[in-house]
Amino acid sequence: MRALARAPVDVLLIDRCNHHTFQPLLYQVATAGLAAPSIAAPLRHILRQQRNVTVYLGDVQGVDALAHTVTVNEQRHGYDYLVLATGTTHAYFGHEQWAGHAPGLKTLEDAFVIRARILNAFEQAEMSVDEAARAAWLSFVVVGGGPTGVELAGTLAEIARHTLKQEFRHIEPARSRVRLIEAGPRVLPAFPPKLSAAAQRQLERLGVEVATGHAITEVSAEGVRVGGQSIAARTVLWAAGVAASPLGRLAGAQLDRVGRVQVAADLSVPAHPDIFIAGDLASIAGPHGPVPGIAPAAKQMGRHVARAIEARLAGRAASAFRYHHHGLLATVGRMAAVVDLGWLRLTGLVAWWFWLMAHIYFLIGFRNRLVVLIDWAAAYFTYERGARIIVRSDQRE
Amino acid sequence: MRALARAPVDVLLIDRCNHHTFQPLLYQVATAGLAAPSIAAPLRHILRQQRNVTVYLGDVQGVDALAHTVTVNEQRHGYDYLVLATGTTHAYFGHEQWAGHAPGLKTLEDAFVIRARILNAFEQAEMSVDEAARAAWLSFVVVGGGPTGVELAGTLAEIARHTLKQEFRHIEPARSRVRLIEAGPRVLPAFPPKLSAAAQRQLERLGVEVATGHAITEVSAEGVRVGGQSIAARTVLWAAGVAASPLGRLAGAQLDRVGRVQVAADLSVPAHPDIFIAGDLASIAGPHGPVPGIAPAAKQMGRHVARAIEARLAGRAASAFRYHHHGLLATVGRMAAVVDLGWLRLTGLVAWWFWLMAHIYFLIGFRNRLVVLIDWAAAYFTYERGARIIVRSDQRE
Numbered sequence: 001m002r003a004l005a006r007a008p009v010d011v012l013l014i015d016r017c018n019h020h021t022f023q024p025l026l027y028q029v030a031t032a033g034l035a036a037p038s039i040a041a042p043l044r045h046i047l048r049q050q051r052n053v054t055v056y057l058g059d060v061q062g063v064d065a066l067a068h069t070v071t072v073n074e075q076r077h078g079y080d081y082l083v084l085a086t087g088t089t090h091a092y093f094g095h096e097q098w099a100g101h102a103p104g105l106k107t108l109e110d111a112f113v114i115r116a117r118i119l120n121a122f123e124q125a126e127m128s129v130d131e132a133a134r135a136a137w138l139s140f141v142v143v144g145g146g147p148t149g150v151e152l153a154g155t156l157a158e159i160a161r162h163t164l165k166q167e168f169r170h171i172e173p174a175r176s177r178v179r180l181i182e183a184g185p186r187v188l189p190a191f192p193p194k195l196s197a198a199a200q201r202q203l204e205r206l207g208v209e210v211a212t213g214h215a216i217t218e219v220s221a222e223g224v225r226v227g228g229q230s231i232a233a234r235t236v237l238w239a240a241g242v243a244a245s246p247l248g249r250l251a252g253a254q255l256d257r258v259g260r261v262q263v264a265a266d267l268s269v270p271a272h273p274d275i276f277i278a279g280d281l282a283s284i285a286g287p288h289g290p291v292p293g294i295a296p297a298a299k300q301m302g303r304h305v306a307r308a309i310e311a312r313l314a315g316r317a318a319s320a321f322r323y324h325h326h327g328l329l330a331t332v333g334r335m336a337a338v339v340d341l342g343w344l345r346l347t348g349l350v351a352w353w354f355w356l357m358a359h360i361y362f363l364i365g366f367r368n369r370l371v372v373l374i375d376w377a378a379a380y381f382t383y384e385r386g387a388r389i390i391v392r393s394d395q396r397e
Numbered sequence: 398m399r400a401l402a403r404a405p406v407d408v409l410l411i412d413r414c415n416h417h418t419f420q421p422l423l424y425q426v427a428t429a430g431l432a433a434p435s436i437a438a439p440l441r442h443i444l445r446q447q448r449n450v451t452v453y454l455g456d457v458q459g460v461d462a463l464a465h466t467v468t469v470n471e472q473r474h475g476y477d478y479l480v481l482a483t484g485t486t487h488a489y490f491g492h493e494q495w496a497g498h499a500p501g502l503k504t505l506e507d508a509f510v511i512r513a514r515i516l517n518a519f520e521q522a523e524m525s526v527d528e529a530a531r532a533a534w535l536s537f538v539v540v541g542g543g544p545t546g547v548e549l550a551g552t553l554a555e556i557a558r559h560t561l562k563q564e565f566r567h568i569e570p571a572r573s574r575v576r577l578i579e580a581g582p583r584v585l586p587a588f589p590p591k592l593s594a595a596a597q598r599q600l601e602r603l604g605v606e607v608a609t610g611h612a613i614t615e616v617s618a619e620g621v622r623v624g625g626q627s628i629a630a631r632t633v634l635w636a637a638g639v640a641a642s643p644l645g646r647l648a649g650a651q652l653d654r655v656g657r658v659q660v661a662a663d664l665s666v667p668a669h670p671d672i673f674i675a676g677d678l679a680s681i682a683g684p685h686g687p688v689p690g691i692a693p694a695a696k697q698m699g700r701h702v703a704r705a706i707e708a709r710l711a712g713r714a715a716s717a718f719r720y721h722h723h724g725l726l727a728t729v730g731r732m733a734a735v736v737d738l739g740w741l742r743l744t745g746l747v748a749w750w751f752w753l754m755a756h757i758y759f760l761i762g763f764r765n766r767l768v769v770l771i772d773w774a775a776a777y778f779t780y781e782r783g784a785r786i787i788v789r790s791d792q793r794e
Contacts, residue, residue, distance in 0.1 A: 018520060036786055042785040044561075045785070120454070123415060129472070167439075168441070389414075389437045391505055
């Protein structure tokens with residue numbers, strides 16, 4: 001987008017949100033650590049200086065790859081080049097009915113729903129009359145041991161043990177059980193086994209019960225079934241599975257198993273060379289296996305697509321996308337994280353500081369950085385979380 | 398509540414929200430100036446040190462003044478003394494069907510709805526194809542010239558003229574029309590006429606069209622009818638009318654015209670001396686006319702009720718409530734406000750600074766104060782507003 005600032009093109013940016021969300025910190029909004037505006041920047045404000053960009057707020061209802069048009073808000077817009085960067089969301093492995101019981105975390109709206117579920121669980125526990133009901137409200141299950149699942153589980157344990165201390169009269173929040181359930185053999189599968197093991201140790205030190213090699217077979221309002229055993233839990237959070245945005249299909253492209261678009265070397269769609277795919281929606285091989293669905297990869301793709309379009313306009317062939325892997329970060333919780341830069345691997349406090357600095361640095365907008373720093377400093381010293389509000393519209397099943 | 402900290406009582410605090418909202422700054426959340434957590438403090442956190450307080454989250458479904466019980470979340474709780482402080486909300490003068498077209502501002506949820514309406518209006522205008530539709534999206538009507546209406550109208554004008562400058566390609570946000578419609582003879586009727594006039598001048602300087610002496614006769618999705626004339630406006634905000642919480646009626650008390658409870662001198666309900674009323678829900682005469690429905694009065698009542706209960710427990714008669722009026726503040730917009738301390742009256746920049754300091758001072762929690770200061774400083778110098786995000790769940794009609 002911004003890479004096209006000086007290109008001889010008119011850009012129409014279509015987004016269903018009016019803001020860019022800083023995904024890596026979304027879990028902090030979901031766990032009441034940060035206010036939503038701290039990790040969201042209005043698209044118009046980011047792009048206001050870029051005169052060749054028009055921003056439209058809406059859903060893309062259709063793509064006509066032959067007529068070269070996209071339909072948004074019942075209006076058709078022609079294009080010379082179409083860039084799809086609509087990413088992926090979580091998937092319930094064909095059990096869509098689980099969604100209501102186990103919300104996932106991809107948008108700010110999801111974050112508000114999860115925040116309300118978590119905070120409300122303790123409220124309901126406080127008011128419960130019988131022991132079993134109380135225990136079920138104080139039982140939390142996080143499904144999926146990827147970065148999001150690890151972040152949510154670690155933060156949940158911190159909230160139960162520290163943030164809510166002293167605040168209840170009938171329950172002991174520290175007695176809550178937080179379970180992280182991963183179907184694969186280890187948490188953070190994208191990291192080296194050593195770091196996965198370190199992450200699991202750190203989670204357990206925070207009070208999270210980690211169960212690997214267990215697939216969820218059922219999710220209901222009462223809890224989950226895993227390995228033939230039932231776990232009573234009124235709060236189940238979903239951080240497993242990947243499903244690509246349906247726009248890939250709309251574009252008539254060839255999709256991989258989870259619906260990502262199999263792109264050519266220059267990130268264009270083989271059948272429709274005027275359509276480019278950037279970000280998680282693109283399925284492409286990198287030097288060491290497939291390019292991971294992480295923000296740095298998406299940014300590299302965005303820049304490449306801009307260059308590719310400029311090349312095409314200049315009558316040159318677009319070069320092949322080359323992914324540069326800088327590393328992986330994941331935070332586990334308070335003073336706990338893992339960092340894998342390939343040549344450098346960190347765990348614990350050092351990794352946490354590294355994670356902290358990197359995320360502050362990449363947060364858009366000075367004000368946000370400052371406010372986030374203040375919130376984190378306050379949380380660090382007081383364990384209090386600045387965004388502990390439940391708004392009714394978020395309390396839906 | 399906190400005034401009962403050292404009283405020999407057990408306190409059950411029942412609230413439908415898990416947080417205390419700093420009402421005077423609610424309009425800033427509604428106009429995307431502040432993030433919700435900046436003006437909300439979790440009740441449990443505020444009261445965590447007060448061991449004789451239990452907090453329950455829920456709606457009071459019933460009050461049985463004879464059996465001395467309240468019902469919340471299907472559970473009955475007995476009481477020796479009941480304090481009702483459920484306040485008032487906006488009223489549509491019997492036209493409840495207007496509510497969907499003209500949201501009012503009493504809760505954070507309301508603020509999110511209004512924020513989404515305002516921001517979305519400019520988005521829709523940008524995408525509108527015909528001139529009339531565009532003009533209707535850029536036409537804003539605020540109904541009611543009290544403090545909230547004045548704040549909303551003034552801030553709307555600032556957003557249109559400054560915040561959104563440069564950000565659109567097909568519209569000129571500064572061309573928006575912001576109308577403030579007041580049925581009475583002047584805005585801020587609770588202030589001296591001189592200050593009302595000053596407030597109106599300041600509003601007009603900010604670009605607001607003020608119409609006094611005009612009552613709204615119809616509100617629809619297309620706009621409003623006032624004085625036999627139709628005004629096309631896709632965004633109508635409601636800041637008029639007062640309706641007391643229905644709990645007064647539940648308590649079987651005698652109500653005034655708008656449903657407030659007519660209380661005895663000690664703020665108890667004549668028919669049920671064990672029930673006290675505090676805040677906007679109480680209707681009582683002060684030295685100069687009825688006690689106004691403002692935060693300082695509510696706080697004084699809260700303290701008085703605590704003293705009254707302590708007196709009753711000690712077998713003494715409760716003293717009569719005496720209201721001390723310290724003054725009225727209202728902000729009009731950027732560097733514009735009015736202050737009436739009786740002995741001192743301020744307008745313009747001075748009044749604005751006075752307003753700013755007073756509100757920062759009364760904001761609960763150091764962190765909030767700091768973050769609010771940063772947001773305001775940023776807004777002051779850049780005109781940018783830190784909370785410009787639309788979340789889908791808020792976009793309901």
